[in-house]
C-alpha cells in the first residue's frame with residue numbers, strides 16, 4: 138500500500154488555501170478555502186480544546202486576611218493567562234518521575250502583598266515566577282493592558298495581607314478551560330445563508346433585521362429567484378482566532394494543526410503496527426505522545442517522525458527544537474517543515 | 477465526590493489501546509473501529525472524509541453517550557481494499573492536507589509580516605525626513 142503524501146487525488150489537487158485578512162498581537166483572521174466543513178471544524182475544535190498551555194493548578198495559601206475566601210482566590214489564580222513560551226519542553230506532571238511536581242513539570246510563582254495604605258489592588262503583575270524554570274518566559278503572567286498591571290486578582294484594605302505560592306502545570310483545555318490558548322474562535326461560512334444551514338428568525342423581514350456578515354462582500358449574494366442548489370457544499374470558512382495571551386494567535390493555528398496531525402499519525406501507527414515488522418520499519422510514530430503517557434517508546438524529547446519514511450525530520454520530527462513552534466519561539470515562520 | 481477525573485476524557489488507561497478493529501459480520505467488507513478517548517474531532521473528520529474516498533461504500537460514526545469518550549466508526553468497502561486500509565489511507569491523506577494547510581498558513585503569515593515590515597520601514601524613512609533627494 139504505497140502512499141505518496143504529495144500526490145493527492147484530483148479533488149484535492151489544489152488542497153487547502155489560506156488568505157489572512159488581519160493579523161496582530163491579539164488575533165489572526167483568515168479564510169480557509171478549498172476544504173470541507175469537517176476539515177475546518179476539526180481544526181477549530183482542536184484549537185479550542187487540545188493545545189497544551191500552562192496554568193496555575195495548585196495554590197498553597199500561607200496568609201489570607203483579605204475578604205475573599207481561599208478557594209475563591211485559588212480559582213481566580215487558575216484563570217490567569219501565563220506565557221506558554223517553551224511549554225513544549227515542560228513535562229506533564231503525571232508523566233514526570235517526581236512525586237508531585239518539580240522544575241521539569243511545573244513553574245512556581247509567589248505572591249506576597251500587604252496593604253499599608255488605605256486600599257490596594259493586587260494584580261497578576263505581582264505574581265512572581267521563581268528562578269528555577271526550564272524556559273525563560275514560561276509561566277510569566279501575561280500583561281496586555283496599557284497600565285502594565287495585568288489581571289486584577291483581589292483588593293486589600295489597610296493591614297490586610299495575602300501570601301501564597303502557586304504551582305503552574307501543563308495541561309489542555311479538555312481538562313479545564315483555564316488551559317485554553319484561545320479566548321474565542323470565530324468560525325463562519327456561507328455569509329448569505331445560501332445553503333440554508335441557518336434559519337433566520339424574524340419579525341417581519343429577515344434581511345432588514347439581521348446585520349450582514351463582514352464577509353458578505355467576499356461571496357456572491359444569491360440572485361433574485363435563484364433556485365436552491367441541492368449539490369452545493371460549504372467550502373470557504375472564515376476564522377477569527379483570538380488569543381488569551383498565553384500563545385500568539387498565529388501559533389495557536391500552527392499548534393492546532395500539529396496536534397491534529399499527531400492524533401492522525403498515532404492512528405496510522407497503531408493501524409499499521411503489524412505491517413512494519415517486515416521491512417521498512419522505522420515507524421516510531423508518537424503514540425499520541427502528548428496524551429497517552431506510559432506507553433512504551435516515549436523517551437525521545439521530541440517526536441520521531443510520526444509518519445513517512447523515518448529519518449528525515451519533519452514538523453514534529455526530532456526534538457522539540459525543530460517544530461515550527463519551537464524553532465523560532467514565537468513570531469515568525471522558521472522553516473519548520475510540514476510533513 | 478464520584479465525578480470522574482476530567483483527564484479521563486483524553487488519557488488512555490493502562491493497557492488500553494487507542495484503536496481496535498472489530499469485524500462486523502452483518503455486512504460484507506465491513507469493520508467497526510473503536511477509538512478510545514477521542515471525540516467528534518476525529519469521528520466526524522474521518523467518517524466524512526471516508527464517505528468521499530474511493531472504494532468506500534459506507535462510513536459513519538457514533539458517540540454512544542456524551543460522557544463516554546469513545547468513538548465508533550463503521551466502514552464498508554467494495555472489497556478491493558479492506559476497511560482498515562481505507563482508514564489508514566484517509567489518515568495519511570489528512571495528515572498531508574493539514575500539512576499543506578500549515579505550510580500555506582505560514583507562507584501567508586510570513587508574507588504578511590514582510591509587507592507590514594515594509595510599511596514600517598517606509599514610515600521610518602519618512603520620519604527621517606528628506607535625505608537630499
Ligand SMILES: [Zn+2]
Pocket residue numbers: 230233234235236237238239240241242243
Ligand atoms: Zn516533575
